[in-house]
Amino acid sequence: MVTSIKESKGDKLFLVSVYLYLIVALIVVLYPLIYILSASISSPQQVNTGEMWLFPKEITWAGYQLVFANPKIWNGYLNTIIYTGIGTLLNLTVTLPAAYALSRSDLVGRQAFLGFILFTMFFSGGLVPTYLVVRDLGLINSMGALILPVAASVWNIIVARTFFQTTIPKELQEAAYMDGCTNLKLFIRIVLPLSAPIIAVMALFYGVSHWNSYFPALIYLNDEAKYPLQMVLRQILVLQEMTAETTGAALSGDAARAMNSKAETASLIKYGVIVVSTLPIVALYPFLQRYFVQGVMIGSVKG
Amino acid sequence: MKGKRLLAAISGSGLIRRGNKPSNKEKNQTSLGKRIWVNWELYLFLAPCLLYFLIFHYGPMYGIQIAFKNFIPSKGIMDSPWVGFAHFERFFNSYYFWDLLWNTFSLSFYELIIGFPLPIILALAFNEIRNGPFKKTVQTVTYAPHFISVVVMAGMIIAFLSPSTGILIKFMEWFGIDAPNFLSDPAWFKTVYVLSGVWQSTGWGTIIYLAALSGVDPQQHEAAIVDGASRFKRLLHINLPAILPTITILLILNMGNILTIGFEKILLLQNSLNMESSDVISTYVYRAGLVDAQYSFSTAVGLFNSVINVILLVTVNRIARRTSENSLW
Numbered sequence: 182m183v184t185s186i187k188e189s190k191g192d193k194l195f196l197v198s199v200y201l202y203l204i205v206a207l208i209v210v211l212y213p214l215i216y217i218l219s220a221s222i223s224s225p226q227q228v229n230t231g232e233m234w235l236f237p238k239e240i241t242w243a244g245y246q247l248v249f250a251n252p253k254i255w256n257g258y259l260n261t262i263i264y265t266g267i268g269t270l271l272n273l274t275v276t277l278p279a280a281y282a283l284s285r286s287d288l289v290g291r292q293a294f295l296g297f298i299l300f301t302m303f304f305s306g307g308l309v310p311t312y313l314v315v316r317d318l319g320l321i322n323s324m325g326a327l328i329l330p331v332a333a334s335v336w337n338i339i340v341a342r343t344f345f346q347t348t349i350p351k352e353l354q355e356a357a358y359m360d361g362c363t364n365l366k367l368f369i370r371i372v373l374p375l376s377a378p379i380i381a382v383m384a385l386f387y388g389v390s391h392w393n394s395y396f397p398a399l400i401y402l403n404d405e406a407k408y409p410l411q412m413v414l415r416q417i418l419v420l421q422e423m424t425a426e427t428t429g430a431a432l433s434g435d436a437a438r439a440m441n442s443k444a445e446t447a448s449l450i451k452y453g454v455i456v457v458s459t460l461p462i463v464a465l466y467p468f469l470q471r472y473f474v475q476g477v478m479i480g481s482v483k484g
Numbered sequence: 485m486k487g488k489r490l491l492a493a494i495s496g497s498g499l500i501r502r503g504n505k506p507s508n509k510e511k512n513q514t515s516l517g518k519r520i521w522v523n524w525e526l527y528l529f530l531a532p533c534l535l536y537f538l539i540f541h542y543g544p545m546y547g548i549q550i551a552f553k554n555f556i557p558s559k560g561i562m563d564s565p566w567v568g569f570a571h572f573e574r575f576f577n578s579y580y581f582w583d584l585l586w587n588t589f590s591l592s593f594y595e596l597i598i599g600f601p602l603p604i605i606l607a608l609a610f611n612e613i614r615n616g617p618f619k620k621t622v623q624t625v626t627y628a629p630h631f632i633s634v635v636v637m638a639g640m641i642i643a644f645l646s647p648s649t650g651i652l653i654k655f656m657e658w659f660g661i662d663a664p665n666f667l668s669d670p671a672w673f674k675t676v677y678v679l680s681g682v683w684q685s686t687g688w689g690t691i692i693y694l695a696a697l698s699g700v701d702p703q704q705h706e707a708a709i710v711d712g713a714s715r716f717k718r719l720l721h722i723n724l725p726a727i728l729p730t731i732t733i734l735l736i737l738n739m740g741n742i743l744t745i746g747f748e749k750i751l752l753l754q755n756s757l758n759m760e761s762s763d764v765i766s767t768y769v770y771r772a773g774l775v776d777a778q779y780s781f782s783t784a785v786g787l788f789n790s791v792i793n794v795i796l797l798v799t800v801n802r803i804a805r806r807t808s809e810n811s812l813w
Contacts, residue, residue, distance in 0.1 A: 192715045199612045206606060207622045210629060210683065213640060216651060231654030279533030282526040289520045294530060298537055303740075304794060306544020307786030308766075309773040313550075313561070314543040332536045364525035393633035396748050400774055411635045418639025419752050422646070423667070451643060455636050462631045467624060474627075477691045 221245070221452035225445040228452070244453035247446070254454060256406065257413035264409055265391040268328035272387040273380065275333045280341030281368055284349070302335050315401060326401035327409070331390070337383055340479050344379040345372065347479075382476035385469055389462060410458055417454055421447060551784035564780075571784035580763070588764040588789075591750075592742040595678050600738060602682055603689030604731060608723055610690060611697045612715065626687025638752035641680050642667060668757035677753065677762075681746065692734070696727040732810040740797025743789050765789045 188196070215235065220228045224239035232238060248254055282288055283295060305311075311330065320326040349372055357367045373380070395411035402408060425447070466473075520527075546561070551571060553564040575581060606626070613619050632640075644652045645666040656663040666672045700722060708718050747766035754762045765785060773782025797812075805811040 189714060195715045196612065199609050202609055203613070203618075203622050206609075206686075207625055210626050210687065213644065213683070214625075214628070216644075217640065229649040231649075231651060231657075234651055234654070275532045275536060278529035282529040285523070285526060287519065288523055288526050289516065294534065297534065301537055301541040303797065304545070304790055305541065306546075306548055307783060307790060308769050309779050309783045309786065310544035310547030310550070311540070312774060313547050313779070314540060318539075329536075330540045332540070333533055338533065364523060364529075368529070389631055393631075393635075395633070395635050396751075400770075411633055414633075414635045414639065415752065418635060419642065422639070422642045423755050448643075448649065451639070455639060459632060459636055463628065466628060466631060470624060470627065474691055478695045 217452055217455055220448075221456045225448045229445065229448055244449040244451075245457070247450045248453040248457050251450070253405075253408075253413050253416075254410070254457070257408055257410035258458075260407060261392060261410040264324060264327050265388055267324070268331070268391040269384055269388045271328055271332055272334075272337075273383055276338055276341055276383055276387075277373070277376075277380070278368065279333070280338050281345050281372060283338070284342045284345035285354070286351075298335055298338060312400060321401055322403050322407065324407070327394070327397050328391075330397065331394075334387075334390075337386055340476060341379050341383055344376065344479050349375060378472065378475060379479070381469075381472045382479070385472055386476060392462060414454060414458055417447075418451060422451070548783060548787055550780045551787045553780060555780040555783075557779075567780075571781045572788065574781065575785050575788065580768075583760070584763060584765050584768055587761055588743050588745065588766075591674050591677065591764060592745050594674050595681060595745065596738055596742070598678050599682050599685070599689075600735070602686045604693055604727070606686055607690035607693035607697060607727070608719055610694060611723060612719070623687070623690075626690075628687070629684040630688035632684065634746075634748045635752065637680060637684060638749060641676060641753065645676065667753075668755060670758045670761035673753070673758045673761045677746075677750065681749075693727050693730060696730045697723060700726045729810045732804055732808055733812065736797070736800050736804050736812060739800040740793055742796055743792050 219233060219235065219237040221244055222240050222242065223233040223237045224241050225244075227233040227238040283291060285291070288294075306314075315321065315326050315330055318325075318329075320329060353371060354367060357371060362370075393411060395409070395415055398407075398409050398412045399415075402412070550561055550564065552566060552568060553561075554567050555561065555564045610619060610623065629637075644650050647653060647663070647665050647667070653663045653666075664672055666676050704722050705718055708722060713721070743765060745764060745766065747764070747770070750762055750764060751767050751770065754767060766789070769782050769786045769789070772778045772785065801812050
């Protein structure tokens with residue numbers, strides 16, 4: 182910001198309220214995150230009664246032991262790693278060459294290709310027709326159903342294209358052409374090595390969306406052994422808890438007490454599993470934040 | 485969020501009309517065939533991508549015709565009998581039609597009213613303070629929830645608002661407030677949905693505005709300071725106008741998406757008790773189409789939704805084009 186020589190009283194007051202506002206925002210966003218972390222290592226009684234509300238109380242690792250002993254969670258984790266790895270690799274091989282081709286002003290028909298891709302952002306076939314395409318391709322209950330229908334995203338293609346357009350000098354391409362270098366060689370030997378930042382951004386955006394996705398698995402997979410982590414989480418965090426919440430209200434006496442003890446084991450595993458599933462992304466995030474932000478920035482600069 | 489991604493994509497594509505755009509006509513004298521042949525590899529680069537969009541995006545568009553047919557799986561899309569607008573009539577005449585439309589519209593509108601201005605305000609606030617550890621901390625923390633999956637988000641909402649154990653309910657009890665059952669009371673569903681969305685995406689939503697704010701010429705501020713303009717006045721008259729084009733474009737895109745809402749989160753938070761306010765067109769399409777296998781009917785409902793979206797987008801864009809110089813295409 183601009184540093185002014187002398188701040189007036191009004192300006193100081195204004196600045197103080199800006200800081201206050203940001204502190205409130207910080208607390209509001211941070212609190213749930215801290216609570217989850219603390220709850221994951223506190224005894225469930227302390228958590229469920231509200232005794233534990235900020236820092237961990239009666240520290241126990243039982244929740245994590247339950248999480249690590251649960252074969253479903255392990256299996257889901259493994260599946261998610263496979264889907265994310267292969268899915269992201271596919272995303273990159275589809276997106277990067279296409280984005281590079283679209284970034285070349287000497288590509289005849291560029292606007293038409295671009296229009297062909299952009300149109301899908303405004304109009305789509307919808308859920309059922311998409312489902313029928315996936316089904317007719319015989320992808321139901323296979324990994325293909327999770328990665329092929331999301332093999333590229335319009336937005337990421339445009340971001341990568343903008344990057345290539347603004348960072349790969351045209352002279353480079355002309356010089357390479359003079360030397361008899363083919364487009365394939367140019368792309369692999371020269372363009373890609375210059376494009377590390379965009380490759381990182383693309384891998385991250387695609388990777389996170391694979392890691393966090395549950396809906397394709399919900400509609401296309403019917404074999405539980407193939408479920409990704411998010412589907413397992415859905416069972417633990419949403420389905421079980423929702424049933425407990427909506428039926429619990431109607432119960433009383435012994436039934437309610439039985440429900441409560443069940444709720445305690447459930448809450449033990451609940452917070453642990455949130456931490457374990459979100460950790461890979463959150464742990465990487467501070468180091469990669471620069472790239473994520475860069476990705477959004479590149480996208481917002483008009484090409 | 486969806487709007488923001490769209491904005492980024494479209495502005496990157498050069499589709500956005502902002503005053504005069506230099507045209508890049510540099511056609512040389514070589515023949516068309518030769519210009520294509522010289523870059524034959526680039527078409528190979530494009531092929532997988534185009535094939536993907538053809539199969540997984542234009543393929544379903546071809547399948548839309550089942551909205552006007554009685555789709556019989558054994559006969560396939562082509563050979564199923566035509567029924568005209570029967571599915572649409574059934575949908576329009578059903579007793580839940582207006583409920584679905586109202587829920588979808590009101591939820592989107594609620595989200596827009598609350599969720600749209602907040603990232604703008606936060607971005608303007610970030611812009612006021614000096615770069616340093618405090619700013620970096622607040623930014624890192626507020627961006628973080630963006631990466632939490634929708635399933636974990638729903639799980640957190642349920643955990644925090646559980647009538648028996650939820651910590652937010654406990655807080656309300658300590659302050660002597662009689663907490664409603666947020667998870668099953670239809671009256672609270674929309675608020676829970678919108679505020680949890682605000683928590684998750686406000687921080688991330690600032691990035692696009694911060695990018696625009698970074699383009700403000702410091703000289704403008706210096707001149708204003710010399711003229712004795714206060715910080716607040718400078719915010720109103722320099723910073724806000726600087727991000728106005730971004731705001732307009734995002735607003736257009738959000739309006740165009742008003743019938744498309746975060747359907748995955750709704751699906752997770754929906755239960756038999758809050759259904760009357762949580763059932764929206766997209767969750768209905770899912771239930772009718774994939775749970776009850778009424779393929780044709782569900783496609784018709786989905787098509788209705790898409791058509792409304794396109795109409796809204798085109799209309800809002802036209803209005804924006806008349807009233808300001810910022811618009812899509």
